[in-house]
Amino acid sequence: NAGVTQTPKFQVLKTGQSMTLQCAQDMNHEYMSWYRQDPGMGLRLIHYSVGAGITDQGEVPNGYNVSRSTTEDFPLRLLSAAPSQTSVYFCATGTTNEKLFFGSGTQLSVL
Amino acid sequence: SQQGEEDPQALSIQEGENATMNCSYKTSINNLQWYRQNSGRGLVHLILIRSNEREKHSGRLRVTLDTSKKSSSLLITASRAADTASYFCATVPSGGGADGLTFGKGTHLIIQP
Numbered sequence: 380n381a382g383v384t385q386t387p388k389f390q391v392l393k394t395g396q397s398m399t400l401q402c403a404q405d406m407n408h409e410y411m412s413w414y415r416q417d418p419g420m421g422l423r424l425i426h427y428s429v430g431a432g433i434t435d436q437g438e439v440p441n442g443y444n445v446s447r448s449t450t451e452d453f454p455l456r457l458l459s460a461a462p463s464q465t466s467v468y469f470c471a472t473g474t475t476n477e478k479l480f481f482g483s484g485t486q487l488s489v490l
Numbered sequence: 491s492q493q494g495e496e497d498p499q500a501l502s503i504q505e506g507e508n509a510t511m512n513c514s515y516k517t518s519i520n521n522l523q524w525y526r527q528n529s530g531r532g533l534v535h536l537i538l539i540r541s542n543e544r545e546k547h548s549g550r551l552r553v554t555l556d557t558s559k560k561s562s563s564l565l566i567t568a569s570r571a572a573d574t575a576s577y578f579c580a581t582v583p584s585g586g587g588a589d590g591l592t593f594g595k596g597t598h599l600i601i602q603p
Contacts, residue, residue, distance in 0.1 A: 482532050
């Protein structure tokens with residue numbers, strides 16, 4: 380029972396490149412979300428999903444895409460990476476607006 | 491936008507002492523949660539307190555909620571070196587949607603041996 384698995388743990392991109400951050404959960408929760416954490420800013424919600432086939436935008440969605448084809452997976456796509464997207468990204472799952480379980484994070488640098 | 495604000499931003503105490511950190515928020519809430527983040531790791535849920543509750547305990551943790559002052563406090567008793575971490579409050583506004591959980595910027599707690 381792994382909980383929430385994020386890959387990769389580290390990634391370096393050049394400006395303009397695209398990539399997908401993977402998130403998988405084996406906890407059978409309907410709710411999944413993506414946050415970014417920047418120094419001094421706390422966590423900010425990027426996108427979230429309340430079930431397969433349903434996604435919605437959070438506070439800072441620009442430059443990111445998500446899809447939810449299964450309960451288990453919730454990938455985050457960076458369409459054209461920018462230096463402002465340098466951050467640590469966390470995936471979370473749980474009960475909506477209640478206890479969340481977080482992955483260990485992906486540290487992304489965009490040069 | 492951040493709903494909760496933790497205070498202090500940083501706190502350093504001796505092992506064995508009690509640590510208290512506070513969270514203030516702006517609008518009516520459904521619930522308030524506290525999370526811990528160890529360096530380089532994901533957040534771990536500690537405790538949830540609902541708007542109709544005033545105090546909750548979990549092991550060495552005690553959380554209070556004062557809805558009239560729109561504030562909460564997290565008390566860690568008999569601190570240990572392993573308690574060194576950042577602590578975040580997160581609030582869910584009353585009537586909030588599925589994007590309601592909003593995190594503060596955190597309190598960085600250092601326990602000196």
